[in-house]
Each structure stands twice: as C-alpha cells, then as structure tokens.
Amino acid sequence: MEYRTLGRTNLKTSAIAIGTWQLSGPITLDGKADGFIDVGRDQVINLIHACEDFGINTIDSAEIYGAGEGERRVGEALRDRRDRWIVSTKFGLRRGDTGKRVIDCHPQTIRKSxxxxxxxxxxxxxxxxxxxxxxxxxxxxxxxxxxxxxxxEGKIRFYGISTDNANLVEQLSRKNAVEVVMFSQSLLTYPEKMLNLVQSHALGGMIRGVFEAGLLTGKYFQHKPQLAKDDIRSSWMNDAKTEQYAVYQSLVPAGFSMTALALRYVLDFDTTHTVVLGGKAIADYQDALQAFKLAPLDHETQAALTTLRQNLRQLSFKRRVINTLKSIFA
Known part of the structure; x- marks a missing residue:
C-alpha cells in the first residue's frame, strides 16, 4: 500500500480509503431509494478487517448513511483497533423522523450531530x-x-467539506475554515479550479466518484445494468448509455483491468491524497490494488485520455440538445 500526506494535516493516509455509503444498507429519503442493497453487517465488518490487512487505514462515513447504520457498522468493526485508523465522517444531512431528508449544518447543531x-x-x-x-x-x-x-476539546482532529463547488471551497479557504476537501474526479472530469485550490491552500484531497458509480469499471461496457429498485443508481443507470464508455478499453494496459486504469489516472495527480472507493466486496478492493502495480501513465496515454474525455463531453452535450428539442417539439 502507498501512503500519502493529507495536505497540511500531516496525517499519513493510505492512497485508497473505504467509502461506506454502499455498506450501510437501504434507506429511503422523501419516498425514494437513497441507499444500496444490504450486504449485511458481518460482511461489512469482514471487509473492513480485510482492507486493514491490505494496508488501508482510512475510512469514511456520514450520519445519513443508512440513517446511522453506516457509522454503527464502522464502530463495530473498529471497536478493538480504533488507533490504527483514520476515521472520517460527515454532518449536515440526516434522515428525519418522517423519512424526509433534513439539511441542517447550522452551527448550533454541529455539536449534537x-x-x-x-x-x-x-x-x-x-x-x-x-x-x-x-x-x-x-x-x-x-x-x-x-x-x-x-x-x-479533542473530539475532532481536522475539519473540511465534501463538495464539488469550488467557489464554496474558495470562500471557506479565505476564512481558513477548511483543511480537507472531498470532491469528485474521474476519467470523465477535470475539476481544474478545485485542483488548483487544493494545491495552493495545501488542503487534504480526498477523491470520490473515481469509477462514476460503476460506469468506468468495465462491467457495463457490453450490457446495461439491471439494478434493484432499492439501489439509488437504478433511477438513472438502468437507462444510461453505458456502452459509450467502452472506448476506454483500448487504453487498458495488457494484464490490467479497467478499474486499474481509472484509479491510476486519478492517483497520478499530486492533489490526490486518498481515493475513497465504494466497493461492496473484498474482491473489489483486491482489484483496486492492481493500480499500484501499474506505472504512472505516460504523456501519450494522458493525452489520449484527455481527448476521450472531451469527445464524450461533446457527445453528451449533443444528446442533451437533441433531447431538449424533442421535448419542445413533441
């Protein structure tokens, strides 16, 4: 396992971290699925322990995941090994008593959360x-x-935000009110302003969404996903044009998987200190570890990936325009 310094926190984090949204079980918010099929508490605990054996030392959760079940499972898994882990959790979103999504990060509720x-x-x-x-x-x-x-008081060591809003991070940085930022980055995105902010303010960079909810794992290149109704991704992925991402397959080095390429791309950025993955099985993390056997991508491959990203963005834009016109003239 590779370890990196999380910005100016000086925490030594594994380059891969465990994300626990997918491990927290199903949940409905505002009457809609907002979680995943439950893999079971025992499997989650076994997965976390196996990841520790792989050298992973960072795990992320949130009070809203599984309406608190995600944090409970992490607590159970780390009960006798807390000092070996960097534990991250999030506040400001929770499930209310009536099943509504409650957005509340008012200063007066931070301590209670x-x-x-x-x-x-x-x-x-x-x-x-x-x-x-x-x-x-x-x-x-x-x-x-x-x-x-x-x-x-020693109840938190460092604080920050999970967001893709670079303007908000810039505002927080001006007030010295952020030390770590979790944001999305993948082969399909290049969040230039966010990357510059992480670099210039020495923020800890935690990357999420590297596999784009599974679109960049390769498993849906040949066929569309058929996800259960209690899987939040079913609302949009079951009808997604997943086959268009198969163009990346030609750039996967021999002997490696698509996930290794997608992960290696993000790991090559100096602003990537840890990548939060959403695997639901030990095998998912074993596969991800192959990225460390893959050498940093050369300039030719980087250029090819940039071209693919730009082409896919243009294709997506054209489809949105066509769909908009169809809706107008239908």
Missing part, C-alpha cells in the same frame, strides 16, 4: 469531520468557531 456520530462509531474522537451540505455563508465564522472548539 458529532455527539451522535461518536456514539455510533464507538469512539471519543474522529480524525476528519466534514460538512455534507453547504454551510450558510452568513454563518461561516460561527461554524468555524464551533469546529475549532471541538478541535480544542
């Missing part, structure tokens, strides 16, 4: 505590004060 997470995680501190929804711009100073107090 953290106390709930600590209880479920069976720990007295978390290493990383991230906003899971955008904070009110007028309350940034108050939020920072609360988070700094929690740091002084």
């Amino acid at each position: 953290l106390e709930g997470s600590l209880e479920r995680l069976q720990t007295d501190y978390v290493d990383l505590y991230l906003y899971h929804s955008p904070p009110n711009a007028k309350l940034l100073d108050e939020g920072k004060q609360i988070l700094d107090t929690l740091k002084q």
Whole structure:
C-alpha cells in the first residue's frame, strides 16, 4: 500500500480509503431509494478487517448513511483497533423522523450531530469531520468557531467539506475554515479550479466518484445494468448509455483491468491524497490494488485520455440538445 500526506494535516493516509455509503444498507429519503442493497453487517465488518490487512487505514462515513447504520457498522468493526485508523465522517444531512431528508449544518447543531456520530462509531474522537451540505455563508465564522472548539476539546482532529463547488471551497479557504476537501474526479472530469485550490491552500484531497458509480469499471461496457429498485443508481443507470464508455478499453494496459486504469489516472495527480472507493466486496478492493502495480501513465496515454474525455463531453452535450428539442417539439 502507498501512503500519502493529507495536505497540511500531516496525517499519513493510505492512497485508497473505504467509502461506506454502499455498506450501510437501504434507506429511503422523501419516498425514494437513497441507499444500496444490504450486504449485511458481518460482511461489512469482514471487509473492513480485510482492507486493514491490505494496508488501508482510512475510512469514511456520514450520519445519513443508512440513517446511522453506516457509522454503527464502522464502530463495530473498529471497536478493538480504533488507533490504527483514520476515521472520517460527515454532518449536515440526516434522515428525519418522517423519512424526509433534513439539511441542517447550522452551527448550533454541529455539536449534537458529532455527539451522535461518536456514539455510533464507538469512539471519543474522529480524525476528519466534514460538512455534507453547504454551510450558510452568513454563518461561516460561527461554524468555524464551533469546529475549532471541538478541535480544542479533542473530539475532532481536522475539519473540511465534501463538495464539488469550488467557489464554496474558495470562500471557506479565505476564512481558513477548511483543511480537507472531498470532491469528485474521474476519467470523465477535470475539476481544474478545485485542483488548483487544493494545491495552493495545501488542503487534504480526498477523491470520490473515481469509477462514476460503476460506469468506468468495465462491467457495463457490453450490457446495461439491471439494478434493484432499492439501489439509488437504478433511477438513472438502468437507462444510461453505458456502452459509450467502452472506448476506454483500448487504453487498458495488457494484464490490467479497467478499474486499474481509472484509479491510476486519478492517483497520478499530486492533489490526490486518498481515493475513497465504494466497493461492496473484498474482491473489489483486491482489484483496486492492481493500480499500484501499474506505472504512472505516460504523456501519450494522458493525452489520449484527455481527448476521450472531451469527445464524450461533446457527445453528451449533443444528446442533451437533441433531447431538449424533442421535448419542445413533441
């Protein structure tokens, strides 16, 4: 396993981290599926222990995952090995008593949210505590004060945000109110402004979405996915034009998988300190580890990947225009 320094936190994180949304079981929010088929608590615990054997030392959760079940499973898995792990969790989104999605990261609720997470995680501190929804711009100073107090109390070590909104990260950076940012990056995206912010402000970079919910794993290149109704991806992936991404297959080095290429691409960025994966089986992480056997991509391959990304973006734009015109003149 490769280890990297998480920005200015000086935490030594494994280059691969465990994401737990997919491990937290099904959940409905506002009457719609917002989780995944349950793999079972025992399998989750076994997976986390196996990943530790692989050298993985970082895990991410959130209070909303499985309505708290995600954190409970992490707490159970790490109960006798907490000091070996960097634990990240998120606040500001939760499931209300009536099943509604509650967006609330008001400074006055931060401490209560953290106390709930600590209880479920069976720990007295978390290493990383991230906003899971955008904070009110007028309350940034108050939020920072609360988070700094929690740091002084030893209940959190560092804080940040999970977002793809680079303008928000820039605003938080100006107030020194962010130390870590979790954001999306993959073969299909190039979040230039976010990458520049991570670099210039020495932020910890946690990457999510590297496989685009499975579109870049190769498993759907030849056939469309047929996902269960309680899998959140079924609302859009079952009808997605997944075959268009098969163009990447020609760039996969001999002896390696599509997942290795997709992961290697993101690992090659200096702003990537850890990649949060959403595997549901030990085999998923074993496959991901192959990326470390793949040499950094050369300039020719990088250029080819850039061209593919631009071509796919243009194709997607054309399809959106055509669909819009069809809806107008239908």
